[in-house]
Amino acid sequence: MVLPEEKKNPKDMVNFLKSKSKVANDLFFIMLGEELDWDIDLFIDLCNKEEITIIGGIFPAVIKGNNLSKDDIIVKKMSATSSTTLVKNISYSPEVFYPIIDKVDMDNKQTAIVLIDGLAKGVDNYLSDLYKQVGDTVNYIGGGAGTMNLKQNPCVFCNEGLFMDAAIVCFVDSKVKLGVKHGWRNLMGPLIATKTNFNTLEELNWSSPFDLYATIIREDSGQDINRDNFLEISKVYPFGIAKENDEYVVRDPINLNEKGEITFFGEVHENVILDVLKGSKEDIIEAAQEAAKEACNNIDDVNDNLMFDCISRPLFLKDDYSKTLDLIIDTLKNGGNKKNLEGALSLGEISSHRQSYLEFFNRTILLGVFYD
Structure with a gap:
């Protein structure tokens, strides 16, 4: 309009x-x-x-x-x-x-x-x-x-x-x-959310979520994640809740507290199975194209388009987001x-x-x- x-x-x-x-x-x-x-x-x-x-x-x-x-x-x-x-x-x-x-x-x-x-x-x-x-x-x-x-x-x-x-x-x-679509792929899992509180993961596989998460990231990239660089590194490694024959429901880590607990956008239920995910810029961009193809497939008489895109995606893609x-x-x-x-x-x-x-x-x- x-x-x-x-x-x-x-x-x-x-x-x-x-x-x-x-x-x-x-x-x-x-x-x-x-x-x-x-x-x-x-x-x-x-x-x-x-x-x-x-x-x-x-x-x-x-x-x-x-x-x-x-x-x-x-x-x-x-x-x-x-x-x-x-x-x-x-x-x-x-x-x-x-x-x-x-x-x-x-x-x-x-x-x-x-x-x-x-x-x-x-x-x-x-x-x-x-x-x-x-x-x-x-x-x-x-x-x-x-x-x-x-x-x-x-x-x-x-x-x-x-x-x-x-x-x-x-x-x-x-x-x-x-x-x-999202474009993120499985890096490590399955893991069990053994203790949660709404959108905070308090235990992962009966241990500190951060300790296990940091180990996975270190083994994959050689990077040491801490509270100071948490948002910068975690944007490459979201969590995913697997859904049968469908996309992961991705959970975006947004905070790490002094107890080693990880807070997400969105809730994580106790005993749910989680994977740590990873994605490349190419995968993320390709996912956007796939979403567009899916949305306009076999559709006539279009009257409008409405898009919601997570704020983490342009932060991850940076200058490539315009692509x-x-x-x-x-x-x-x-x-x-x-x-x-x-x-x-x-x-x-x-x-x-x-x-x-x-x-x-x-x-x-x-x-x-x-x-x-």
């Missing part, structure tokens, strides 16, 4: 959205780069006065074609088939969700747009509860909001306000074909998809890949091609 020049002014943006809103069920999905100087509370108030329905999130950067921007906006207009469901305090709610099943028209193939605080501890419980209620009657696409500094702050919003530790879901009247975006765009065009590539860098990617169980991925590219 082409935005007005003065998009940093909430009043101008609301006037723009009002001009594009034609029917009562119009929904505007808004992605904001983390460095955008914007009064979100004012924007929400103005939208409410004009009865404009919005959902959105703050992300490390937004994707526009083959460019990343930390201070720009992406707006997607959609047709909502349900009211927005907001769940607060997902890290602490014993019952995550109000029942929403009655809001979903099971006779109408739909897509669920899911936004979540990417640093919340209750992501898996939330997604599990959502899937139990709705199942595979819809496809799911979404991402974890948040900022590059990995400090938890309010980052998801809807007409009810701007929230931290929260999740939002809305169902829209459009089909979506999903491509989900990834160019390759995705070329692959879509070769498949007859001329729509713009837009989306966001995310703190975790949410998808029901191949109409299977709903997952919270890390280090993964998620591309959705919407069609009629």
